[in-house]
Amino acid sequence: MAANNSSTAAPDVRFVVPDxxxxxxxxxxxxxxxxxxxxxxxxxxxxxxxxxxxxxxGTIAEAAAELADLYGQPPEVIxxxxxxxxxxxxxxxxIEKVAPVDAHP
Amino acid sequence: MRYRAYGIEVQSEFPISSLPASEGSGPxxxxxxxxxxxxxxxxxxxxxxxxxxxxxxxxxxxxxQIDEHPSGYRMEVGPFGRYFLGxxxxxxxxxxxxxxxxxxxxxxxxxxxxxxxxxxxxxxxxASAAEVGGMAIAxxxxxxxxxxxxxxxxxLAGLPILTDDLLCVAIAEGRVLAHPGTRxxxxxxxxxxLLTAADRARLGDPVDRGDKHYGQVEPAGAPVxxxxxxxxxxxxxxxxxxxxxxxxxxxxxxxxxxxxAQLQLTEERLVRQLDVYRLLAKQAELFSVExxxxxxxxxxxxxxxxxxxxxxxxAVSG
Numbered sequence: 136m137a138a139n140n141s142s143t144a145a146p147d148v149r150f151v152v153p154d155x156x157x158x159x160x161x162x163x164x165x166x167x168x169x170x171x172x173x174x175x176x177x178x179x180x181x182x183x184x185x186x187x188x189x190x191x192x193g194t195i196a197e198a199a200a201e202l203a204d205l206y207g208q209p210p211e212v213i214x215x216x217x218x219x220x221x222x223x224x225x226x227x228x229x230i231e232k233v234a235p236v237d238a239h240p
Numbered sequence: 241m242r243y244r245a246y247g248i249e250v251q252s253e254f255p256i257s258s259l260p261a262s263e264g265s266g267p268x269x270x271x272x273x274x275x276x277x278x279x280x281x282x283x284x285x286x287x288x289x290x291x292x293x294x295x296x297x298x299x300x301x302x303x304x305q306i307d308e309h310p311s312g313y314r315m316e317v318g319p320f321g322r323y324f325l326g327x328x329x330x331x332x333x334x335x336x337x338x339x340x341x342x343x344x345x346x347x348x349x350x351x352x353x354x355x356x357x358x359x360x361x362x363x364x365x366x367a368s369a370a371e372v373g374g375m376a377i378a379x380x381x382x383x384x385x386x387x388x389x390x391x392x393x394x395x396l397a398g399l400p401i402l403t404d405d406l407l408c409v410a411i412a413e414g415r416v417l418a419h420p421g422t423r424x425x426x427x428x429x430x431x432x433x434l435l436t437a438a439d440r441a442r443l444g445d446p447v448d449r450g451d452k453h454y455g456q457v458e459p460a461g462a463p464v465x466x467x468x469x470x471x472x473x474x475x476x477x478x479x480x481x482x483x484x485x486x487x488x489x490x491x492x493x494x495x496x497x498x499x500x501a502q503l504q505l506t507e508e509r510l511v512r513q514l515d516v517y518r519l520l521a522k523q524a525e526l527f528s529v530e531x532x533x534x535x536x537x538x539x540x541x542x543x544x545x546x547x548x549x550x551x552x553x554x555a556v557s558g
Contacts (some may be wrong), residue, residue, distance in 0.1 A: 152538075156513055159518040162488035168514055170507045175495060 373552025393541030
C-alpha cells in the first residue's frame with residue numbers, strides 16, 4: 136500500500152484503512168483499536184458510518200454523494216464534514232491517503 | 241491429580257483443595273510441577289523480563305511482581321512462593337518446595353492459573369460472579385467495592401459461584417460464556433465477624449491467612465452465558481437498594497474492567513478482547529445498583545438474587 140503525507144483532503148484523494156486498524160461496532164459507538172500503539176479510540180455512530188462509507192467508496196467525493204442521499208443533506212456540506220473527519224482520522228492513523236497510480240513513474 | 245478451573249484442564253503434582261476436580265482424560269492444558277528455587281531462577285535468567293504487574297507495600301517491600309519473558313512469566317509474591325509459567329508447553333514451576341500448601345495454593349489460584357487461562361485464549365474481567373437460572377451474573381466494581389462480600393453472600397444463599405474476583409470469559413457458539421474459577425473465596429474481617437456458626441460451617445470453617453479470611457463455596461459446575469452485569473454504586477441517596485438499567489455495557493467499562501490488561505499485548509489478544517466485549521455489549525444488560533449506607537452485603541445479595549432471577553425468567557420466556 137502506498138501512502139503519502141499530503142495534508143490536503145481533496146474530494147478525489149483515495150483513502151484506505153490500514154491493516155493495523157481494527158474496528159468493532161458496539162451498541163452506541165464503534166471502537167477503533169490501533170494495533171501499532173495498542174490504543175483504543177471511540178467513534179460515534181455518524182463518524183463510524185462515514186468511515187464505513189469512505190472505506191467502501193475510497194474517496195470523499197463518492198462517500199459524500201452516498202451520505203448526502205442517506206442524511207438528506209447537500210453534498211457540499213457532507214464533503215466538508217468528511218474532509219474534517221478524514222484529517223482527524225489521518226492524524227490518528229485510522230486511515231491513510233493512497234498516492235494515485237499515475238503519481239509514480 | 242486433575243482439576244478444571246478458569247476454562248483449563250490442570251494436571252498437578254500436588255493436591256489443590258480449592259480447585260474442582262476434573263474427570264477429563266485428554267491432554268491437560270497446564271501442568272503444575274514443584275521445583276527448587278534455583279530452577280525457577282534459572283528459567284527466568286534465560287532472558288530479560290518486562291515488569292507487567294508490581295505491588296509495593298507502604299514499607300517498600302515488594303508484595304507482588306510479575307515479569308513477562310519471551311518464554312513465559314516469572315511471578316513472585318513474598319511469602320507465597322515463586323513461579324515460572326512457561327508458555328511452550330504451558331507448565332508452571334512452583335517453588336519453593338517446602339512452602340505450606342495454603343501459601344502456594346493462594347497465589348496459584350489467584351494469579352498463576354488466571355494467567356494460564358489468558359494464554360489459553362480466555363479473557364479475564366475484574367468481577368465476582370454467580371450462576372442464576374442458567375445464566376451468569378457479574379458484579380463489577382473497584383477493589384473494596386464489595387464484590388467478594390456479595391459473592392460470599394450469594395454463595396451462602398445457595399447459588400453456584402463462578403468467582404469472587406476474576407471472571408474468566410470466552411466466546412463459544414456465538415455467546416460469551418463465563419467459566420467457573422475456584423472454590424476459594426476471600427472474606428474481609430468485617431464480613432467475617434457477621435458470619436453465623438452455620439455460615440462458617442458451610443464455608444469449611446474459614447481460616448485466617450493474615451490479611452483476609454478464606455473459605456470455600458460451591459463452584460458452578462459448567463460454563464454459562466454471561467447475561468447481566470451489575471455495577472455497584474455505594475452511598476446512594478435512595479432509602480432502599482435500587483436497580484437502574486443503564487443499557488448495554490459500554491466498551492470503556494468493559495476495557496476498564498479487564499484484568500491483566502498489560503499482559504500478553506499481542507495483536508491476537510487485543511482483537512480477541514475486543515471481540516468478546518463487542519459480543520457482550522450485544523448480549524448482556526448492565527444495571528447500576530444503588531446501595532444506601534448501612535445496607536449489609538447479605539441484604540444487597542438478596543436483592544441482586546431476586547433481580548437476577550427475574551431477568552433469567554424474562555430471558556426464558558422471551
